[in-house]
Every structure is written in structure tokens, then in C-alpha cells.
Amino acid sequence: xxxxxxxxxxxxxxxxxxxxxxxxxxxxxxxxxxxxxxxxxxxxxxxxxxxxxxxxxxxxxxxxxxxxxxxxxxxxxxxxxxxxxxxxxxxxxxxxxxxxxxxxxxxxxxxxxx
Amino acid sequence: xxxxxxxxxxxxxxxxxxxxxxxxxxxxxxxxxxxxxxxxxxxxxxxxxxxxxxxxxxxxxxxxxxxxxxxxxxxxxxxxxxxxxxxxxxxxxxxxxxxxxxxxxxxxxxxxxxxxxxxxxx
Numbered sequence: 139x140x141x142x143x144x145x146x147x148x149x150x151x152x153x154x155x156x157x158x159x160x161x162x163x164x165x166x167x168x169x170x171x172x173x174x175x176x177x178x179x180x181x182x183x184x185x186x187x188x189x190x191x192x193x194x195x196x197x198x199x200x201x202x203x204x205x206x207x208x209x210x211x212x213x214x215x216x217x218x219x220x221x222x223x224x225x226x227x228x229x230x231x232x233x234x235x236x237x238x239x240x241x242x243x244x245x246x247x248x249x250x251x252x
Numbered sequence: 253x254x255x256x257x258x259x260x261x262x263x264x265x266x267x268x269x270x271x272x273x274x275x276x277x278x279x280x281x282x283x284x285x286x287x288x289x290x291x292x293x294x295x296x297x298x299x300x301x302x303x304x305x306x307x308x309x310x311x312x313x314x315x316x317x318x319x320x321x322x323x324x325x326x327x328x329x330x331x332x333x334x335x336x337x338x339x340x341x342x343x344x345x346x347x348x349x350x351x352x353x354x355x356x357x358x359x360x361x362x363x364x365x366x367x368x369x370x371x372x373x374x
Contacts, residue, residue: 178360187347187364188297231297235359239311243297
């Protein structure tokens with residue numbers, strides 16, 4: 139199975155500051171025939187199910203604030219929260235969907251307020 | 253509005269069996285591939301199983317293959333997970349999730365249920 143590794147495990151950021159989360163896959167998730175990266179990001183707030191934030195590595199789901207952005211290609215990806223808000227406190231997960239049906243998630247990154 | 257409601261979670265002993273259900277509404281259930289994803293207490297997400305919209309194709313993680321069976325009843329808009337030979341390491345919240353699919357391929361999960369807790373302990 140493809141292994142997804144996130145870093146850091148947790149980070150504390152001041153309100154209004156930038157938060158950056160990294161995700162590395164053990165194999166490329168870039169599909170050359172369509173030049174799409176098969177990677178998604180989810181947000182999970184305490185006591186809630188995960189919520190889709192970003193897919194195709196950089197496409198925001200409808201309704202997701204534009205302070206959330208995704209970037210990267212191949213094996214290295216980043217989720218950026220440009221100006222952290224109190225409601226962004228959550229655990230964030232990356233997920234590859236290149237090697238279906240064996241979908242795999244990263245271990246998660248916990249974002250807190252400093 | 254897409255909604256999914258899981259039920260059936262319980263406390264049971266190792267070796268036991270349990271069937272989870274997920275009642276779906278707000279979308280064309282029979283056209284949608286569905287999955288089960290679990291989360292052990294304080295841990296990350298693990299994909300467990302998936303099923304095509306027709307129910308003809310099923311897929312399992314290695315950790316549950318041969319013990320769990322996914323199925324669906326499109327007349328009732330309901331997804332199931334039959335869990336046999338349960339182990340302590342199966343303890344988790346089990347989420348049903350709707351797959352985003354296009355052109356015959358399924359990718360990420362665009363909607364999730366609230367989850368149901370399964371605890372396996374002696």
C-alpha cells in the first residue's frame with residue numbers, strides 16, 4: 139500500500155497567522171495522462187466526522203473558505219491556511235486516491251491556537 | 253441535502269458478530285458507490301471497504317478481508333457492514349461515506365455520516 143506521511147503531527151499558530159501542513163506519499167500520485175494529482179484534504183473538528191476540503195490537490199470543495207489552499211505535485215503536498223481562525227482548530231488529513239480501491243490517509247495533523 | 257445516518261454500533265466480546273447500517277438520503281443512492289471508513293479512539297482514518305452503486309463490486313482492506321462483508325439494499329437506500337470474528341483492534345467509530353465518482357472511477361469521499369461506535373472488549 140502507498141504510505142502517506144504528514145508533518146508536523148501538531149502545530150500551534152496565532153490567530154490570523156499562516157498554518158502549513160505537509161503530506162508526502164511513498165509513490166507518486168500524479169496521473170500523467172490527465173496531469174492530475176490524486177490527493178484530497180479533509181478537516182475533522184472535535185466530535186465531528188471528517189469534511190472534504192480540497193481534492194485534485196488544489197481544488198477547493200464548494201463552500202470552503204478561500205483561506206484554505208492546496209499545492210504540490212507528485213509526492214509532496216501542502217495544505218495552507220493563510221489566516222488562521224478560531225473555527226479552524228481541527229485535525230487535518232491528506233488522502234491518496236490514485237491506488238484505488240486501497241485508499242490511504244495520512245496520520246493527521248492537529249492544528250491549535252497559540 | 254445529503255444525509256447519512258449510521259446505526260448498529262455496540263459493545264461486544266472478541267469473536268462476536270455485528271451488522272452496521274447506514275441509511276442515506278438526499279442523493280441517488282443506487283448510482284453512488286459507498287464506503288466504510290473507521291477511526292480507532294484517538295487515532296487516524298482507515299478505509300475499510302467499498303461497494304459499487306449496483307452492489308456487483310466490493311472491495312476490502314487487508315485487515316478485514318474474509319471477516320467483514322459490505323452490502324447494500326438500493327430499495328431501502330441503506331448500506332450495511334456485516335462484521336464477524338471481531339477483534340479488539342476493530343474497536344473504532346465506523347463512518348459510512350459517499351464516494352465521489354466520475355467516468356467509472358471513484359476517488360475521494362464527498363459526504364460522511366456521523367459514525368457509530370463499535371467496541372470489542374472482554
